[in-house]
Amino acid sequence: MSHSMQQPQPPHGGPQQTPQWGGPQQDPQWGGGPSHRADPPANNSRPKTALVLGIIALIVGLIPFVFWIGGILGLIALIVGLSGRSKYGRAANPVGAILGGAGMVFAVVGAVITLQIMSDAVDELDRSVNDASSSVESDSGSLDTDGKKGKGKKGKGKGKGKGGDKGKGGGASGLAAGDTAAYDDDLKVTVSAAKAYTPSEYASGHTPGNKAYQVTVAIENAGQENFDSTLVLADARAGADGVTAEQIFDDKVGAGFDGTILPGKKSTVTYAFDAPADAKELTVEVTPGFSHDAAIWELTL
Known part of the structure; x- marks a missing residue:
């Protein structure tokens, strides 16, 4: 009588699994495989x-x-x-x-x-x-009220004051030839009368047909401190229209002031300007430095 070996049947409705020899058997799980969870980053x-x-x-x-x-x-x-x-x-x-x-x-x-x-x-x-700037101007740059020689009225009396226009003496007419503008720091500037001048052959600044005039500017340092004359400026205008009178440069004029004027000393420089032939007046403006007011002279040609 033969006997046949029969394998046990799984429960009705369940999946059939073939046992695997040599490996662990896992119970089936309904709904899919094992779940996975993201780990936090190792290097954040x-x-x-x-x-x-x-x-x-x-x-x-x-x-x-x-x-x-x-x-x-x-x-x-x-x-x-x-x-x-x-x-x-x-x-x-x-x-x-x-x-x-x-x-x-x-x-x-x-x-x-x-x-x-x-x-x-x-x-x-x-x-x-x-x-x-205010301190320098008030201490040294203003003209003294007694700084001008007496010449009468309209700015030609006793001096150019602080209240007048810049460099015009006590009135609107300015200073006359030979008048002196005196500053609070005892600096004195004097401009002479205009004289005819003959430019050299190689002079610059002179226009043929115009006339040349020379003026002498003298600066006296009556104060107690040295005065640097390098910054002294001299300009001129000619005629009733006030056209610019070009400064003439040649071997005799045009060098200007240079160096230091010691206390009690004086320095004199000659300037020459080119004016129209029919000009009857020459207005000369001298500025001793940045900290000084300009003074103006009206000269007759």
Whole structure:
């Protein structure tokens, strides 16, 4: 009598599995295979970098003159923080990006502070320069009220005062030939009468058909300090229309003042000017320096 071996049948409705020899048997699970869960990133460096840059941006952004560094660092921190957030999701800390944005705001505040500091410094510098200029002008650059020889009325009496036009003596007609303009620092300037002058063959500044005239300018330093005559300027206008009288330069005239005039000493220079042939008057203006008012002489030709 033969016996056939029969394998046990699985429960009705269940899947049939063939046992595998040598391996572990796993019970079947309904609804699919084993579940998977994403692990947090092992190296989360971007949020950390953004955090460090954001902190530095907050500190540097409020420092005047270097605020722009904080703004750049804040922008980098914001970009790095947002990129880390997009890559790692909620596992990335958003504090770095937030600090980066705050650092940019602080940089704007630092820029405002810097501009205010610079504005205050410029205003203070302007006040200092104005005070210094006013002090120099009041102490040495104004003409003394007793600085002119008496010649009558209309500015030809006792001196050119501070209240008149710049360099015009006490009145509108200016100084006459031989008059002296005296300054508060005891500097005295005198202009002689105009005389005809013959330019040399190679003179510059003379126009054929015009007439040349020479005047002598004398500067006396009656004060207690040295006077630098290098900055002395002499200009002229000719005729009723006041056309510019060009200064003539040749081997005799045109060199101008040069060097230092010591206290108690005097320096004299001859200038020559080119005037129209029909000019009847020559107006000469002499400015001793930047800190002195100009004085004007009206000379008859």
